[in-house]
Amino acid sequence: MMLPYLRGVGQIMLQNNAWTGALFLAGIFYDSVIMGIAAVVAVVTGTLTAKLFRYNEADIEAGLYGFSATLVGVALTFYFNPVPVVWIAVVLGSVAATWLQHVFISRGLPGFTFPFILVTWILLYLFLHVYRPGAAASVAGAMPVSDDFTTATNGFGEVIFQGSVVAGIIFFVAVFISSPIAALYGVCASLLGAFISLQFAEPAPDIHMGLFSFNAVLCAITFAGNKPRDGIWVLFSVVLSVLLDVWMLQQHMAVLTFPFVAASWITLALQHLLQKMGIRIKD
Template sequence: MLKKFLQPIAAVPRGVGQIMLQGNVWTGLLFLIGIFYDSVTMGVGALLATAIGTGVAVLLKYPPEEIAQGLYGFSAALVGVALTFYFEAQPVIWVALVIGSALAAIFQHALIKRNIPGFTLPFIVITWVFLFLFRHLYMVPPSSEVTATLPVYQDFTVSTHGFGEVIFQGSMTAGLLFFLGVFVSSPISALYGMAASVVGAYISMQFAEPMDDVHMGLFSFNAVLCAITFAGNRKRDGLYVLVSVVLAVLIDVGMLMLDMTVLTFPFVLASWLTLLIKKIFDKK
């Protein structure tokens, strides 16, 4: 009876952990601590959105094992953080958060049902729609996070900022908590992610990208997600990590040249391309 009661509750932190592909309660809790450390508003947004996404999955009677793994919480969580990061937390933003979180869970289920590796695609599509709506059709002022003066970043913080920016967090503390969150679930994924963050920064510097942006981890967080996705014990896994990281950074740079809002789309597209390559070479 207690286990049945605790399962839906545990699905919420697992959903937050699944942002970096870790269905681990401790991972999710460390992520939440990191988000709340940087911003209480974003922390509330993440927690509320994950609970809504998970709750919608329960109400629509999606497979219990998928709900328990947190698969209906992570895109919703990212929608919640994104909206409270980009916009002033007005009532309309909280309404959008509720709607967006529910839609993210439904979208995620459609992908899972069709066996499509959608990763964070529901978050990307839904957030792009809201960004267009609140920037062009129903104007909402940007949040203080967007308009704040950026601190001076140092080279040695690039690795942690790569983890932090996955969930829109800019402090070294949040980034370190996110790294630890992945590490407690999968040490090899965390270490690959750390290396990918540095590689992503290095590649972006070859394109003369602004150093503040590089140090913030803006060219590293998609690389971190790719590294975590393809991390493994085989030598071949390291090659897939490298391929996906390079592709993600190149896509990131290209999108910025087109003045597009990047989000985690470079990670998704790079992962799809790498999965195709992996499918070809793993047969040999």
């Protein structure tokens, strides 16, 4: 009975695995009980919305209607104090994200986390320009150390707005138990994201926190595979996502997971173009 909800959380990093989702929730609750509650409220709302509208049952069971909603819930309680209007927005935003997810799924389009991005951008604009509930405190667990290991795992943590070393490690383990190769590609992508952003003289604390790595982690997980050519697509999408990440942050934009989505769309379009041209990258 709980499996679709847990898979919905696990799908944040493209894992159709209930244990992965459970560990993600554990990591969120470790950093912030409020964000953990928001994640639960959001994934339940999104999944029940899909059931109410009688969306494809297999897609619901796979958690495809839970991950964007979950991210909306966590994002709103990350950016704003949990006053009543924010909780209302969590529920309404989860419903909207679920509907948008269905628009992509029903058309066979790879929406990834774009429904979450669009809904959150709109709500951030409304709250910052129409109603100001107050910004939330920083995420619990500021990093006590800065080394390659924690930089790599923090890239995982920041995917779901978590800043502690413990949450990042839990998220890495959660992906590893579902797909070891995706998790290991994610570690490499996180370090590469840190290296590239360092070349642009970005602030060291932001780099070590994983702000330039989490989109790269998602790209790596998306295109991870056992064949050498998969590594080429991982590298291409990761570099592109980090460059977009750097540019958006320099423009003081709410980045969210847009660099991941944009880089993934471009990578998929390039793959399709090469296929139509009869060009095949050998393994």
